Each structure stands twice: as structure tokens, then as C-alpha cells.
Amino acid sequence: MRWVRCLLSATGLSLSPSTSWDWDWDARQKNSPSKATRYLLLVRHGQYDFSNGKLTPKGWEQAFATARRLKELNLPLQYIVGSSMPRAMETASAISSILESGVALLPTNELLREGAPYPDIPKRSSWKPPLSYHVDGARIEAAFRNYFHRAPPEQKKDSYEIIVCHANVIRYFVCRALQLPPEAWLRLSLKHASLSIICIRPDGRISLRALGDSGHLPPNLLTV
Numbered sequence: 001m002r003w004v005r006c007l008l009s010a011t012g013l014s015l016s017p018s019t020s021w022d023w024d025w026d027a028r029q030k031n032s033p034s035k036a037t038r039y040l041l042l043v044r045h046g047q048y049d050f051s052n053g054k055l056t057p058k059g060w061e062q063a064f065a066t067a068r069r070l071k072e073l074n075l076p077l078q079y080i081v082g083s084s085m086p087r088a089m090e091t092a093s094a095i096s097s098i099l100e101s102g103v104a105l106l107p108t109n110e111l112l113r114e115g116a117p118y119p120d121i122p123k124r125s126s127w128k129p130p131l132s133y134h135v136d137g138a139r140i141e142a143a144f145r146n147y148f149h150r151a152p153p154e155q156k157k158d159s160y161e162i163i164v165c166h167a168n169v170i171r172y173f174v175c176r177a178l179q180l181p182p183e184a185w186l187r188l189s190l191k192h193a194s195l196s197i198i199c200i201r202p203d204g205r206i207s208l209r210a211l212g213d214s215g216h217l218p219p220n221l222l223t224v
Contacts, residue, residue: 062193
């Protein structure tokens with residue numbers, strides 16, 4: 001350990017935490033004696049046509065490949081919910097068609113639509129004006145609060161829930177869940193039809209089990 005301390009001293013680094021963890025980040029710490037863990041499987045939609053917002057043929061292939069991967073995982077999935085934008089709706093539909101009938105496809109949620117969640121740093125001069133952040137940011141934060149929370153007291157078993165949405169939304173969710181600076185969201189990159197998994201423990205701890213996992217896609221289906 002001595003050499004570690006010497007190295008840290010020489011580089012100006014410290015073993016002291018730079019930030020603290022908010023254990024009551026979802027305002028449910030006192031009301032959640034549940035021992036169940038929630039797993040949120042965040043799926044980015046497949047490649048889409050910019051002219052009509054719908055999946056391209058390759059996008060459909062990506063969506064079905066991700067659906068097969070989800071089925072192979074053999075998890076006790078509860079439901080699929082997605083953004084109301086066509087590319088996410090079609091991706092969710094493809095996933096639903098492959099999974100068992102017991103996995104409910106819920107109505108779409110407007111809160112999950114693509115947008116600009118937070119002013120990014122370092123700044124991109126071509127990015128959204130402040131009004132977009134003001135409008136989209138509040139909506140995407142509302143989506144986070146709706147889906148990201150520890151299990152309720154009545155939940156006895158672990159749950160696995162699929163959310164099909166967009167790269168910006170998922171990147172913001174990841175930063176927000178891990179209590180990282182929200183302005184860092186644009187530093188992350190997610191491929192089409194990739195899978196990110198967030199684990200929410202009953203005590204409020206959160207871990208990122210996968211970020212933009214695209215190992216189930218062959219090279220010819222890898223697009224950003």
C-alpha cells in the first residue's frame with residue numbers, strides 16, 4: 001500500500017471520495033422494505049430512415065437479433081414498454097413477437113421520446129438551443145423518475161423490465177442513475193439495437209450491468 005500512497009502523492013490524486021452517494025435518490029428509502037431487485041433492460045431502437053422515422057430493413061434485422069438475444073437470456077421478463085416514436089414502436093413490436101406471450105407489450109409512453117436531455121459538456125456548437133433542453137430535459141427527467149426507483153414494498157420477487165427508447169434518453173438515464181454528472185451523457189455512444197442493463201437494489205444501490213452491449217449483432221449489422 002505504501003507504493004500506492006507514494007504514487008498518489010506524486011500525481012496529486014487522493015483516495016478520498018470526490019462525491020457522495022445519495023441513498024434516497026428516489027425518495028423511497030423509508031417506504032421500501034422490499035428485498036426484491038429491479039433490472040431495467042434498456043434497448044435502443046434499430047437503424048431507421050430519417051425521411052419517415054421508420055426502421056430500415058437493416059433496422060428490422062437488428063431488432064429481431066436483439067429480440068432473439070433477450071429470449072436466449074431466459075429471464076422472467078415482466079413487460080415491454082417503448083417510446084411512441086415509430087422506430088421505437090417497431091423495435092418493441094419485433095421484440096414482442098419473439099418473446100413469450102406472457103411478456104406484455106404495454107402502451108407507448110410519450111415521456112420516452114427522443115430529445116435533448118441536458119446541456120452537454122464539452123459543448124457541441126451544432127447541438128440544440130436552450131429551449132430544447134428546457135422542454136426535453138423536464139420530460140426525460142420525468143421518464144427517469146417514472147421508471148427508475150427501488151422495488152415497492154409489495155414486490156417479493158426480482159423483476160426484469162424492457163424499455164425500448166433512444167440513445168439520448170438511455171445515455172441520460174445511465175448518468176442519472178449512477179449519479180454521474182448529467183452533462184456527460186453525450187460522451188457515451190450506443191449502437192442501434194444495443195442493450196444496456198441497470199440493476200436497482202432494494203437499499204438504493206445501483207450498478208450498470210451492461211452499456212450498449214451489441215455482441216449479439218454480427219459485424220454487418222453494427223451501426224450507430
